[in-house]
Amino acid sequence: MYLADSRGTPAVVPHRGRRWAAVPGTVLALGAVSLITDVSAEMVTAVLPLYLVSALGLSPLGFGVLDGVYNGVGALVRLAGGHLADGGGGRHKAVAVAGYGLSALCKPLLLVAHTLPVIGAVLALDRTGKGLRTAPRDALISLATPPERRGRAFGVHRAMDTTGALCGPILAFLVLGVAAEGYDAVFTVSSCVAVLGVVVLVLFVPARPATAAADTAAADTAAANAATADTAAANAAAGSAATSGPLRVTALLRMPGVRRLAACAVLLGLTTVSDSFVYLLLQRRFAVPAQWFPLLPLGTAAAFLLLAVPLGVVADRIGRRRLFLLGHLALLAAYGVVLAVPGGPLPVVAVSVVAVLVLHGAFYAATDGVLAAAVAGLVPDAMRARGLALVGTGQALARFACSIAFGAAWTAWGDGPALAVATAALAISTPVAIAALRPSTGPSAGSPTGPAGTPSRQRAT
Template sequence: MSDQAKQPITVEATTSSATRQGIPLGIWALGFVSMLMDISSEMIHALLPVYMVAVLGTSTLAVGLIEGVAEATAAITKVFSGALSDWLGKRKFLAALGYGLAAFTKPIFPLAASLDWLVAARFIDRIGKGIRGAPRDALVADIAPPELRGASFGLRQSLDTIGAFIGPLLAIGLMWLTMNNFQTVFWIAVIPAFLSVGLILIAVKEPERPRDLRRVRLPLRRDELGRLGAGYWWVVLVATVFTLARFSEAFLILRAQSIGLPLALTPVVLVIMSLVYSLSAYPIGILSDRTDRVTILIFGLALLVLADLVLAFASGLTGLALGVALWGLHMGFTQGLLSTLIAEAAPAELRGTAFGVFNLVTGVALLAASVIAGALWDAVGLQGTFLSGAGFAVLAVMGLLPVRDRFRTSHRA
């Protein structure tokens, strides 16, 4: 484990004021960049599973496979872009390139005439996500003051997730206005994607690389990966098991459809989930700068278990809404914290590689999770999908307990 992750440090009483005032403008800008791209992406992705199943006639297993492979493609790309950002010592260029690629592929969705085109557009879009992901997260860690790192990751995640509920909400309204015209909604989704690219080019300034920071020639060599440390690899292991529990949100949309929610209203589940997620991520990030992060993470995993149980047995809209809200709350409790733990455990000169490897491993786990979820749904029903998720979440909690004391920091590194 790195020296940063080993040292327990206290936070002064003034941290609350600093948290509100001290987060750099670059973090805010990156948050709004993510928000705009998420508005675009979620307007499309909120409708895509239903479009594939209800309009094109694909199976839920196929949806799980497509979603999982698409996300795994992004994860594989992240490991190389993250390592490249460490080798170059530059991160903004790669982040902007990834956002640009995603924006330029958005018009493929309304132009697609068959499932093959939709799948191709989904994969290219995810490649753009892969290129930007690890360099952007490493850039957040580079810009953020160490004592505000949890708050900074929480803020970026919160703004990102605001886009994730505005997107489906716009999709619902536009589907109603256009009488379920998918292509028109997909065209409108192109606009915020290009605004996102313009914002990162203009508003985000990359900090200068410290002169005493070690240069990395081959970030993916075995000896360099060994420098990441045991603490880093344990976080990756726990996150991998956790990812097996939180399969694609496409299954939340299909769960809504299973209880008879009208086609145009199925994206409301993503609105509920993302609203709760966005409202909780930033406060939890602030809290994590003051107290034990692993305890918060364990509580977040417990929320996922509860969400899965509710969704497995819900029989009406109230149960569905509760389960989806709990799912969003567990995301707010966990996603920013995992990024913060990775940033803390990895050496500064290898942060891009650390985030890239982390996303590769968890991306492969997401592929497995989505395929397992789809197969169980087709074979034994929706209850099997959600109960298996609860089981994996319990395993992740068991993996965190042995190393809880190692990460008992309220961090200032």
């Protein structure tokens, strides 16, 4: 169990004679905000694909474009959110509040949006809010946590976030079962829950989180940075960043570790099929009844919830970039199951669906928070939100392109050939990314370090 006091400094709990540092209170508070917000967001996400494709008759290509807008707009705004958060000595909480608030305001608009252009505009505004809040939120987590425990902290946050993703579809399923106007009722409940998340953020998340043993951690971090080639380059680039453009993208890309990690995130994002398409594939290829469709995300969320913290700890031990790549092998296996088992007896179908959802959840547990923790180890504090935004934007834009391309391939060739092409592309790009992120002779900046910057014996090699 993770305990924290109200001041944001980590509490400790004895365990078998050792004192295990807990995650800071800031992380737990942000986790609570994400949990509540994800209940709201996933209520909508759980019903939206079926609502658009079945109720409104949208083609797979049309859905791919709309899903791409849903994810791509947030990516375009993310850099601006990171820039605003890092400016003026750090406005991370204020920008996060603006992002969460904008998304909350968009939920009631779904009640009056019944045409595709209007729905697309509402979803674009909602994703603008997500783009604004993501980098400041992750920066708050990394700034509040000692470097050697960032994988654990992001794992705890993502586990709480995923608890909301687990509850959202259940709540949507229950609302659809009892409400006469099912979709409108889902959107109404989602709006109320979103407002609650903003209230928790305003009241319980500090504007300037205190780190654990701030002076000691700062000294250790400085020594660790001096001991690693990637982070030394980051500090050199940060020193000259004042002459860069307002978003300092050029300075960030001059940092070798950031450049390689961003390139690999983009490459792998180009072969990552949207979650909504994964669930539509399962529903169609395995003949899942339509009324059970909102529950499909639960399998992914449950696996993510169970694995997020353990894999975060593993990432701190073996290296965050290594685990990020291993997560894509789990995704490749999930695609393979969908292709290999197109149907059959009910027991075979049930096992196949469960296997795909577990692998899908494992993919997110090994990549989502782990990637953010890896980026945090490569970027100086003053540019933390910008660095997180840069890599996240590249990855999200790549997934935006994949969503449109996959929708077009599905429309032209059918779901099976489209998935086969995506699987082949992922099988090719993963070894390329492994080669690109192979550690150099120096310690990996994305890997944990011991006291005074000494590389941990469990560092990735």
